[in-house]
Amino acid sequence: MTDRTHAIAYETIVQLAEEAGLPEIGVTDASAFAELVPVLQAYEARGRTGFESGTIEERVSPHLLLDGARSIIVATLPYLTPESRSAMRQHPVGRTYGSVSVYAYGVDYHTVLHERLDALRKRIEETTGRRLRVKFAIDTSPLVDRRVAERAGIGWIGKNGLLYSRRYGSYVFIGSMITDLEISGAASKPMDVGAHCDSCQRCILACPTGAILAPGVIDATRCLSYVTQMKGMIPLEFRKLMGRRIWGCDVCQTSCPENRRAELSMVDLFRPEDELAYPELIGILALSGRQFERTYGHTALAWRGLRTLQRNALIILGNIGKAESLPHIAPFLGHARPELRASAAWACGEIGGNEARTLLRNSLETEQEQWVRDEMERGLMRCEERRDRQNGSDC
Secondary structure, three states: OOOOOOEEEHHHHHHHHHHOOOOEEEEEEOOOOHHHHHHHHHHHHHOOOOOOOOOHHHHHOHHHOOOOOOEEEEEEEEOOOHHHHHHHHOOOOOOOEOEEOHHHOOOOHHHHHHHHHHHHHHHHHHHHOOOOOEEEEOOOOOOOHHHHHHHOOOEEEOOOOOEEEOOOEOOEEEEEEEEOOEEEOOEOOOOOOOHHHOOOOHHHHHOOOOOEEEOOEEOHHHOHHHHOOOOOOOOHHHHHHHOOEEEOOOHHHHOOHHHHHOOOOOOHHHOOOOOOOOOEHHHHHHOOHHHHHHHHOOOHHHOOOHHHHHHHHHHHHHHHOOHHHHHHHHHHHHOOOHHHHHHHHHHHHHHOOHHHHHHHHHHHOOOOOHHHHHHHHHHHHHHHHHHHHOOOOOO
């Protein structure tokens, strides 16, 4: 039997993790991540995205999350399956579709990782003969998950700010278990962002919005992964850059040479389901709340709800620019949510034509919100400018 004053070997943790379905594991002590303080101060000076939680002190201090914390067990779970990789390369033909980031193709990783970390906890308790005090962290705690995993020896942080597992590249989910158990053989790797990237700049150059300001320095508010999940209206400068992205962005990963050598995932739960990788946009506009929950409720893209997905679908339909989508866009010009009315107005302005002009003019007669009116007027202006360029023909 092992009590609180005795350590369990790291090798034992690795074996128990494999039994729990966690193929890659690392361990570090629960001391503070003091080296992150200036990094986080600079990040906050640029402005938070709103997705982070906690103060800087809470983000670098595991003991504030679990009193008596001694160790942090970190697990990564790969999500790029052979089927997912094929889906990324084979866009559908003949459909009005949007693209979803590969991490959201299957079952919500929060659920999968939590279940497997909890299974690991139970195995450790059976091995040590005592109950553990634990705190799980899967994108749900103030800790900087990537740095915790790096210090635990799982991998390194690339210039795109993502953790790179030695086995699976950047296509990994990270989950941690802070515990009062002492573990011998814990790693303590220094922070070394971009060291393995050498002179490569591909992710920096490929980013559609220029969100990677310097190696490891990300303006998260410009990242399309954030933009597609943000509340409210999509800023004008990002709408065209979204392309067909209805949820997330993988450009900094797909452009990375390191990921070409990555081992693929065999986790069945992350294999793409039906049309989840490339959902039909018109179908998303037609969903009820109950239908959305039934179709997407078990996935990682469900957390922002149906309206966020519909807002993004309207923006993408504007980018695609097909007039046949206007009858499906039109009802949203009268939606209760102003960001949906504004997104529909923008889409009409991008599609153009007599029908779009009529829809926008009619909507202006009843619209009360000034900023939405501004979107409608801009849409009409784009239609008129396009018609003028075509010598009086339709937009």
